[in-house]
Ligand SMILES: *[C@@H]1O[C@H](CO)[C@@H](O)[C@H](O)[C@H]1NC(C)=O
Ligand SMILES: *[C@@H]1O[C@H](CO)[C@@H](O)[C@H](O)[C@H]1NC(C)=O
Ligand SMILES: *[C@@H]1O[C@H](CO)[C@@H](O)[C@H](O)[C@H]1NC(C)=O
Ligand SMILES: *[C@@H]1O[C@H](CO)[C@@H](O)[C@H](O)[C@H]1NC(C)=O
Ligand SMILES: *[C@@H]1O[C@H](CO)[C@@H](O)[C@H](O)[C@H]1NC(C)=O
C-alpha cells in the first residue's frame with residue numbers, strides 16, 4: 402500500500418486523547434517478573450556505579466538520564482535490571498554494548514538521537530522485557546538487532562522517521578505483547594507480511610502514521626486492542642480487519658472516514674468497543690454491526706449523520722443494544738428537521754421508507770467453461786447485499802471461502818472463471834430496514850467439448866505461422882454462433898492460404914466466411930493436409946539427415962584408413978631405413 406508523505410490534519414481532540422494515553426501508559430511502571438533471587442547476593446558487595454549514573458543496587462536500577470551521553474556508559478553493574486538512558490545524545494547503539502547485562506529487564510533508550518542500531522546491539526539481553534526506542538531518528542525497523550530478545554514483551558518505536566515496515570520486521574520477537582508504532586510520520590509503505598510472526602501480540606498502535614489503507618493485520622490473531630486513529634482512511638473496505646478474531650477494542654477516530662463498505666467489520670466477532678468518532682460518516686451499511694455480537698461501546702459522535710431511512714437500522718440497533726438513557730452516539734446533521742437530535746431518536750413512524758430497488762438485476766447467462774462471468778445486482782449503497790448460491794451457501798462482500806467468486810463493491814457476483822459445476826440458480830438478496838428484494842438468474846455453463854479443445858490446440862499451432870487476419874469476419878448466424886470454432890476456422894483458412902500446399906477449396910478473401918458447419922469440414926481437411934505435410938517434411942528431413950550422417954561417417958572412415966596407411970608407410974620406410982643403416 403502507498404502512503405502519502407503529507408500528514409493529515411488530525412483533530413485536536415484525537416491528538417490530546419492519544420497523547421494522554423501515551424503519558425498514562427508511559428507513566429505506569431513496567432511489569433517486573435518476580436525474580437528477586439539476585440538482590441540478596443548483590444547487596445553484600447555493591448558493585449561500582451558509572452560516574453554519569455545513579456544506582457540503587459538493592460533494586461538493580463541504574464539511571465543515567467540527561468547527562469549528554471553520546472554512548473552507553475561502561476561499567477554498568479551486571480546485576481542491573483532497569484537501565485534508563487533516556488534524554489541523552491546517543492546516536493549509535495553498537496553491537497555487544499549490553500552483553501554482560503543478563504538480568505536486564507527494562508532498557509530505556511527513548512529521546513536520544515539514535516539513527517542506527519547494529520546487529521547484535523542487544524545480544525546477551527536474554528531477560529529483556531521492555532525495550533524503549535521512541536523519539537529517536539531511526540529510519541528503518543532495526544529487525545536484525547532483535548535476534549536475541551527471546552523474552553521481549555514490549556517494544557516502543559513511536560515517533561521515529563521510519564519509512565517502511567518490510568515483511569517479517571518483527572518475526573524475531575514472537576514473544577511481543579505490545580508494539581507501539583504510533584506517529585511514524587514518514588511511513589510510506591507497510592508490507593503485507595509486516596506483522597508476520599506476531600502470534601502473541603495483544604496491543605498494536607498504528608495511530609498517526611499517515612496511512613491511507615488499513616494494512617494486512619491478518620497474522621495478528623491474538624490482537625485485543627488496535628489503535629488506528631489519526632490516519633487518513635477515506636473508505637474502509639469489506640473485511641478490512643480480516644483475521645482479528647480476538648480484537649476487543651478498535652479505535653479509528655479522526656481518520657476522515659467517509660465510507661464504510663458492506664461487511665467491513667465481519668470477523669471482528671469479539672469486538673466490545675468501536676470508536677468511529679470525529680470522522681465524516683453520514684450512514685452505515687444496513688446491519689453492519691450484525692456480526693459484532695459483543696459490541697456494547699460504539700462511539701459515533703462528531704459525524705454528520707443523515708437521519709433518514711438509512712439510519713433506521715442503526716437507531717434500532719442502538720436502542721436495543723445500549724442502556725435506555727444512553728446519549729453516547731452521535732447526532733443528526735441532516736435532514737434539517739432532525740438536525741441536532743440523537744441518532745437514537747430516529748423513528749420509523751416519522752419516515753416513509755421502501756424496500757431496496759434493484760436497478761441492475763442479474764440476467765440468465767449461457768457460457769462456456771473457463772470464461773469469466775458477472776451476475777449484476779446493483780442497489781442502494783447502504784442496502785445489504787448477499788448472494789445465495791446453487792449449493793445453498795450465502796456469499797457476502799467479505800467472503801473469501803470461494804477463491805473464484807467475489808462480490809464486488811457494486812453488488813456484482815464476479816467469477817474469475819466458470820466451471821461446469823457452477824451451473825445453477827443464483828439469487829441476489831438485497832435488504833434494508835424497510836424490506837428486501839430478491840432477483841435470480843440461471844447460469845448455464847457448457848463444458849468444453851473434447852474436439853473443441855483439440856481445435857484450440859491446432860489454433861495455437863497455426864497462429865504462430867499465420868499472419869493476423871486483417872479484419873475479423875462478422876458472425877453470420879448469431880443463434881448458432883460459436884466463437885471458439887469460428888475463430889479457429891478463420892485463422893486456419895488464412896494460415897493455409899499462405900502455405901505452399903493450399904487446397905483449392907480455400908475461399909477467397911473477399912467472400913464472406915462460410916457458416917460454422919461447412920467451415921468445420923474444411924478445418925478438418927486443411928488440418929489433415931497440414932499434418933500430412935508436416936509429417937512428410939519431417940520424415941524427409943530425418944531420412945536426409947541419416948543419409949548424410951552415413952555418408953560422412955564412411956568418408957571419415959576412409960580418410961582415417963588412408964591416414965593410417967600413410968603413417969604405416971612412413972613408419973615402414975623409416976624402419977626399413979633404420980634397419981638398413
Ligand atoms: C465527507 O463525505 C461527503 C460524502 O458523504 C463528501 O462529499 C465529502 O467530500 C467528505 N468530506 C471530506 C473532508 O472527506
Ligand atoms: C443511565 O442509567 C444507568 C442505569 O441503567 C444509571 O446508572 C446512569 O446514571 C444513567 N445515566 C444517566 C445520564 O441518566
Ligand atoms: C441459453 O440456451 C438455451 C438453449 O440453447 C436458450 O433457450 C436460452 O435462450 C439461452 N439463454 C440465453 C440467455 O442466451
Ligand atoms: C472479475 O472477473 C474478471 C474475469 O471475468 C477478472 O478479470 C477480474 O479481475 C475480476 N474482478 C475482481 C475484482 O475480482
Ligand atoms: C428474499 O429471500 C430471502 C431469503 O430466502 C427471504 O427471506 C425473503 O423473504 C425474500 N424476499 C423477497 C421479497 O422475496
Ligand SMILES: *[C@@H]1O[C@H](CO)[C@@H](O)[C@H](O)[C@H]1NC(C)=O
Nearest residue numbers: 766767768843844845846847
Ligand atoms: C445450456 O446451454 C447449452 C448450450 O448452449 C444448451 O444446449 C442447453 O439447452 C442450455 N440449458 C439450459 C437449461 O438453458
